[in-house]
Structures are given as C-alpha cells and as structure tokens.
Amino acid sequence: MSVTTEEKPASSGAPGWVRDRTARRQFVALAVFVVVVGLLPLGLTDRGESIAVQTLIIALLSVGWNLMSGYGGLFSFGHAAFFGIGAYTDAYLVVEHGISPWIAMVVGALLAAVAGTLIAYLCLRYRLAGAYFALATFAFAQLFLLVVENVDALGKTEGFNLPILPDESFWMMQFVSGSSMYFWIPLGLLAVALAVVIGFTNSRAGQRVQAVRDDETAAESLGISIMKYRLIPVALSCFIAAVAGAYYTQYYFFVGPEQAFGAKVSVEAIVPAVIGGIGTVWGPVIGALVVGPLAELIAELLRDPPQSLSFLQGLTGLDIVVYSVLLIAIVILMPKGIYGTIRDRWKR
Amino acid sequence: MSRTEVVEQTAAEVDTSGERRSRTVLIGVLAVGLLGLLAVYTVGDRDSGLVTQAIATGVLLGGVYALVSVGLTLIFGVLGIVNFAQGSMLALAMYMVHSLVQGFGLPVYVATVLAVPLMFALGYLVQLSLLNKLTMSGSQEGPLLVTLGLSLFIVNVLLMVYSGRPQSVGSAVDGSLRVMGALLSWERVIAFLGAVAVTVALTVILRKTSFGLSIRAVASNPSGAMLVGVNVGRVYALTFAIGAACVAVAGGLMAPLVSLTPSVGEEFTILAFVIVVLGGLGNVLGAMIGGILIGLVQTVGSLYLPGSGSLIAVFAVFVLTLFLRPQGIFGAAR
Numbered sequence: 104m105s106v107t108t109e110e111k112p113a114s115s116g117a118p119g120w121v122r123d124r125t126a127r128r129q130f131v132a133l134a135v136f137v138v139v140v141g142l143l144p145l146g147l148t149d150r151g152e153s154i155a156v157q158t159l160i161i162a163l164l165s166v167g168w169n170l171m172s173g174y175g176g177l178f179s180f181g182h183a184a185f186f187g188i189g190a191y192t193d194a195y196l197v198v199e200h201g202i203s204p205w206i207a208m209v210v211g212a213l214l215a216a217v218a219g220t221l222i223a224y225l226c227l228r229y230r231l232a233g234a235y236f237a238l239a240t241f242a243f244a245q246l247f248l249l250v251v252e253n254v255d256a257l258g259k260t261e262g263f264n265l266p267i268l269p270d271e272s273f274w275m276m277q278f279v280s281g282s283s284m285y286f287w288i289p290l291g292l293l294a295v296a297l298a299v300v301i302g303f304t305n306s307r308a309g310q311r312v313q314a315v316r317d318d319e320t321a322a323e324s325l326g327i328s329i330m331k332y333r334l335i336p337v338a339l340s341c342f343i344a345a346v347a348g349a350y351y352t353q354y355y356f357f358v359g360p361e362q363a364f365g366a367k368v369s370v371e372a373i374v375p376a377v378i379g380g381i382g383t384v385w386g387p388v389i390g391a392l393v394v395g396p397l398a399e400l401i402a403e404l405l406r407d408p409p410q411s412l413s414f415l416q417g418l419t420g421l422d423i424v425v426y427s428v429l430l431i432a433i434v435i436l437m438p439k440g441i442y443g444t445i446r447d448r449w450k451r
Numbered sequence: 452m453s454r455t456e457v458v459e460q461t462a463a464e465v466d467t468s469g470e471r472r473s474r475t476v477l478i479g480v481l482a483v484g485l486l487g488l489l490a491v492y493t494v495g496d497r498d499s500g501l502v503t504q505a506i507a508t509g510v511l512l513g514g515v516y517a518l519v520s521v522g523l524t525l526i527f528g529v530l531g532i533v534n535f536a537q538g539s540m541l542a543l544a545m546y547m548v549h550s551l552v553q554g555f556g557l558p559v560y561v562a563t564v565l566a567v568p569l570m571f572a573l574g575y576l577v578q579l580s581l582l583n584k585l586t587m588s589g590s591q592e593g594p595l596l597v598t599l600g601l602s603l604f605i606v607n608v609l610l611m612v613y614s615g616r617p618q619s620v621g622s623a624v625d626g627s628l629r630v631m632g633a634l635l636s637w638e639r640v641i642a643f644l645g646a647v648a649v650t651v652a653l654t655v656i657l658r659k660t661s662f663g664l665s666i667r668a669v670a671s672n673p674s675g676a677m678l679v680g681v682n683v684g685r686v687y688a689l690t691f692a693i694g695a696a697c698v699a700v701a702g703g704l705m706a707p708l709v710s711l712t713p714s715v716g717e718e719f720t721i722l723a724f725v726i727v728v729l730g731g732l733g734n735v736l737g738a739m740i741g742g743i744l745i746g747l748v749q750t751v752g753s754l755y756l757p758g759s760g761s762l763i764a765v766f767a768v769f770v771l772t773l774f775l776r777p778q779g780i781f782g783a784a785r
Contacts, residue, residue, distance in 0.1 A: 233591035246766040420607035427603035
C-alpha cells in the first residue's frame with residue numbers, strides 16, 4: 104500500500120528499479136483480476152455464486168497464511184485460531200451489541216494480530232522451530248476451540264446466529280438474498296489483501312522479511328532485527344485471516360466452534376497456498392480456484408456419471424479423496440506449486 | 452557459536468547433570484501427581500468410591516492413549532515427521548479388524564494379530580514411496596503436508612467403503628475385574644496390558660538389538676549413520692512400518708471399546724501429540740507415562756469440569772511443556 108510509495112525515493116539504482124517494475128506489473132495483474140472476477144456474478148446462478156463466495160473466503164484466508172508461512176517462513180498449522188477470533192469477535196459484537204460488522208471486522212482483526220504476534224513471539228522466544236512451531240500453533244487453535252466450547256458468553260457449542268434485518272444495509276452488511284454485494288465485498292477484501300501482499304513484499308521491510316526467512320544468520324549479521332522481521336508478517340497474516348473469519352460469519356449468518364476454530368479451517372488455510380505455490384503472490388488465489396469448486400464439480404460429475412465411472416455414484420468422500428491425492432502429488436512432484444512451477448518455466 | 456564450545460568442553464558433565472536433572476523432574480512430576488490424587492481424596496469433596504473408579508479408568512485410558520502414542524513418538528523421534536496420519540491409520544486398522552471379524556468370523560484378538568503385518572507392510576510402502584525423498588532432503592513441512600493429505604485420503608476412502616454409519620466389532624471378552632472397589636472391564640485391562648507389552652518390546656528392540664542400534668544412530672545423526680554403512684532409507688521405512696504396526700495393535704485392542712466411524716482416530720491424534728511432546732521425542736517409556744498422566748488428568752478432571760473442560764487443562768499443560776521443556780518432561784536437557 105503506502106509502503107511502496109514511501110520507498111520510491113529511496114529505491115534509486117538498479118535493484119530498486121527492478122523491484123518497482125515487478126510491483127507495477129503485479130498491481131496491473133491485480134486490477135485485471137478484480138475486473139474480470141468482478142463481472143462473474145452476471146453469469147452465475149445462485150448456487151454458483153455461493154461457491155464463488157466460499158472460494159473467495161478460502162482464498163483470503165490462504166493469502167493471509169501465505170504471508171506468515173510462505174514469506175515469513177514460520178509454518179502455521181493453526182490459522183484457525185485467527186480465523187476463529189475474527190469470526191467470533193464479529194459475531195459477538197454484532198449479536199450482543201449491534202455494532203456494525205465493518206467495525207467488528209477491524210476489531211477482530213486487530214485482536215487476532217495481537218494474539219498471533221504474542222503466540223509467535225513466545226514460540227520464537229523459546230526457540231521453537233519447524234515441527235515444534237507447527238505443533239504449538241496447532242495447540243493454540245485447539246485450546247481456543249475448547250475455551251469457546253466451554254464459555255457461556257460465547258454460546259458454548261451452539262455458537263452464534265446473526266439476526267436477519269428487515270432492510271438492506273451496507274453499514275450492517277446485509278442485502279437481499281442472492282445479492283451480488285455478497286460476492287463483491289469479499290472480492291474487494293481479497294483485492295485489498297493482495298495489494299497489501301504486493302506492496303509489502305516489494306517494500307524494504309518485505310525484502311528484509313524474506314532475507315530473514317532465507318538465512319537468519321546472514322540477515323542478522325547485516326544488522327536486521329530477526330524478531331522484528333519475523334513478527335511483522337505474522338501480524339499482517341493474522342489480521343487478514345481474521346477478516347476472512349469475520350466475513351464468514353457475515354455471509355453464513357452463523358458461526359460455531361468447529362466452523363471457526365476446527366482443524367479443518369487450518370487445513371483450508373494451508374492447502375490452497377501449497378497447491379498454488381507457497382511464497383508467491385498468486386499461489387493461494389490459484390490454489391483456492393482449484394480447491395474451492397472441486398467438491399461441487401465432483402458432486403456434479405457423480406450426479407450424472409459417464410459409464411466408466413458409474414460405480415462411484417452415491418459415494419460420499421470422493422471430493423476429499425481427490426483433494427488429498429492432489430495435495431500429496433503437488434507436495435512430492437511440484438514443491439513450488441502450480442504457479443511457482445509455471446513461473447519458473449516461463450523465466451527460463 | 453560459543454554454546455557449542457561450552458558443550459564440547461563440558462560434554463561429560465552436562466550429560467550426567469542433565470540425566471540427574473531429568474530424573475529429579477520425573478520424581479517431581481510423580482510426587483506432584485500423587486499429592487494431587489491424595490488431595491482429591493482428602494479435601495476434594497468427592498465420593499472416594501467415585502475417585503477410585505476415576506483413577507482406575509484414567510490409568511487404563513492412559514494405557515490406550517500410550518498405545519497410540521508409542522508408534523507416533525518413534526516416527527517423530529527418528530524421522531522428525533509430525534505424522535498427522537497416525538489417527539487415520541488407527542481407524543484403518545480398526546476397520547481391518549472389523550472386516551476380518553465380520554467377514555471370516557475370527558475372534559477380535561486373532562484379527563488383530565493378522566492386522567499387524569498388514570499395517571507394517573503398508574507403513575513400509577508409504578514411507579518408501581511417499582515420504583523418504585522428502586525426509587532425506589530435510590524438509591520439515593513437506594512430510595507434514597504429505598501425512599496430512601494421507602490422513603484425509605484414508606478417512607475419506609473409509610467413508611466411501613464403509614459409509615459414515617457407526618459400526619461395532621462386538622465385544623471380545625465379557626466380564627470385568629474388581630480392584631479396590633473399582634470396576635474394570637477385561638477389554639480395557641487387556642488393552643492396557645497390550646500397551647505395556649508393546650512398550651517393553653519396543654524398548655528391548657531399541658536398546659538390545661543391532662537393528663535398534665541403527666535406528667538410534669539414524670535418529671541422532673543420519674549422515675553419520677550413512678557414513679558408517681547404515682542404509683538410512685531402509686531404517687526410515689522400517690521405523691515408519693513399526694509405527695504403523697503399533698497402531699495396528701492399538702486398533703485391534705481398542706476396536707471393542709469404541710463405536711467405529713471413519714473419523715474415530717482424530718481425537719486420538721491430537722492427544723497423542725500432546726503425549727509425545729510430554730514424554731519426550733522418541734522416548735517410548737515417556738510416551739507410556741505421559742499417556743497415563745493425560746488419562747488421569749482427563750478422568751479425574753472430569754469429576755470437576757463437565758464435558759470437554761478437562762481437555763483445556765491438557766492443552767494448557769501441552770503449551771507450557773512446549774515452551775519450557777520442549778525436550779519433554781522426561782527428556783534430558785537439549
């Protein structure tokens with residue numbers, strides 16, 4: 104965002120010029136993406152639009168995860184914790200206090216950023232790395248799940264149902280059922296998140312973050328504060344994940360412990376980024392485009408299967424089987440993901 | 452940098468003091484545990500018969516947890532893989548036993564004995580074909596993601612084949628045992644004894660056989676082990692296979708105790724990780740003690756906190772252990 108404009112005067116000389124050009128190109132791509140995807144509701148059925156919204160939420164969550172784990176190099180296995188904080192803060196403030204979802208979204212995102220930074224700080228302070236870091240984040244997500252399930256004020260296992268208002272209201276984020284606004288809002292949120300990612304990764308701070316990820320010792324010897332540049336992407340990442348959570352609550356008018364803090368959510372944050380390409384701007388979005396409509400596509404295929412596949416008719420679980428095979432194949436055969444692999448081919 | 456020097460200079464001292472310290476911690480934990488139980492009896496304001504029953508159930512439940520955890524701790528300790536598929540492999544083993552019992556009319560425990568080599572072979576193949584390359588490259592996240600995918604795969608294939616309807620393998624043996632007023636079903640007692648047997652067997656294999664020596668060598672220094680002629684890839688595959696075989700034993704012994712659904716293993720996976728970290732990575736005995744500890748916290752805790760409340764305590768302990776003693780309660784200082 105403003106980071107790039109700030110950096111512009113400082114970035115004279117060849118590397119700065121290259122950096123800027125990359126950023127400019129990515130911003131153009133983002134604009135094209137928003138316009139093209141923004142036209143989608145014109146040609147989609149209600150069912151198709153709800154799948155598209157679901158895909159956008161997953162994309163947003165995964166873009167957030169990618170900042171911390173792809174660019175920051177801290178593998179989070181518990182992004183449900185931050186998604187859940189966003190979802191529950193939104194639900195709590197809207198249901199109990201009638202506050203606008205927009206404000207609730209920002210409050211939840213700030214809370215998640217603070218919580219995430221604190222957790223990551225503790226993990227780094229006690230030198231947890233790799234598998235241990237992943238386990239710690241996973242444990243925190245589980246801990247939050249259990250706490251929410253046992254606290255009366257948070258609705259225990261029942262969760263929250265949002266009240267349905269009689270009138271449309273942008274301020275309260277409620278529209279007629281099937282309104283395209285339900286699609287354009289998450290698209291706008293995703294666009295802002297992607298703009299933040301592009302701006303941040305091309306900024307000086309973002310370059311330092313990647314330097315710390317690639318070689319901590321070398322970065323430290325250049326005078327880069329490890330702790331600071333580890334925590335900045337964490338805060339940004341948790342902020343974005345919480346925004347995704349808040350919109351989830353708004354869109355479905357409901358949130359429960361499993362939908363917010365369940366291990367499935369953490370998996371949904373990771374898998375699109377891995378499939379699309381970890382540590383790339385477009386990886387999580389491309390991954391979400393593959394994963395989001397997958398279940399529906401397979402359901403469609405099974406409803407009217409070709410002769411050779413008719414034995415699969417009526418089976419539940421096939422979509423996730425395909426999804427898991429895809430995940431394993433990508434990790435083993437294309438560790439850079441779809442986007443990363445194609446980009447490297449292109450450059451050569 | 453300076454830390455390594457210090458370690459080298461005083462390696463011997465550190466070793467013995469570390470060992471002494473971990474023994475102190477072990478005794479401390481046991482003492483605190485016993486005092487806690489004593490407190491529950493005397494000032495806990497609960498019927499002592501109930502408490503005895505809770506403790507007995509807790510110990511046996513802990514045995515079941517330990518059974519799942521020993522395989523996991525071995526895989527984690529030797530290969531450094533966070534095996535998220537452990538729970539789904541447990542479910543797979545249970546369904547194997549279920550099919551053998553229903554299809555061929557075998558007794559549950561005979562079916563278990565047949566399931567062990569099947570799971571061993573499966574584990575060997577999985578590690579060899581899917582995981583070895585990633586493990587050797589030293590990637591931390593790659594294997595985790597593969598086991599995650601594997602777990603989703605197994606659970607959903609089970610769902611496709613057996614449907615999500617809860618099933619039962621029927622009881623293996625009837626009757627129960629009475630110990631100091633507490634009622635213990637034979638099935639749970641047998642599961643507990645099975646856990647003890649597996650723990651002892653694994654400890655003997657690791658400490659006394661040359662194969663165990665090569666596992667320990669690979670665990671502590673893979674490239675060094677390779678240099679002295681250990682086939683690291685094969686040791687990895689066999690270790691994963693042993694982990695899978697442990698889960699097969701667990702599946703068979705636990706099958707009569709649970710209502711069988713494809714996602715039956717999930718709650719065990721999470722608890723097993725808690726236990727593995729508590730007990731110390733790769734520490735088989737630690738997993739056994741950790742399992743019993745968690746079982747006790749859960750059952751005795753549920754006297755006071757209804758529902759999933761007692762699990763909060765479990766996770767709080769987990770997080771604290773990760774931060775303060777990541778080597779586990781019983782591990783030596785790292």
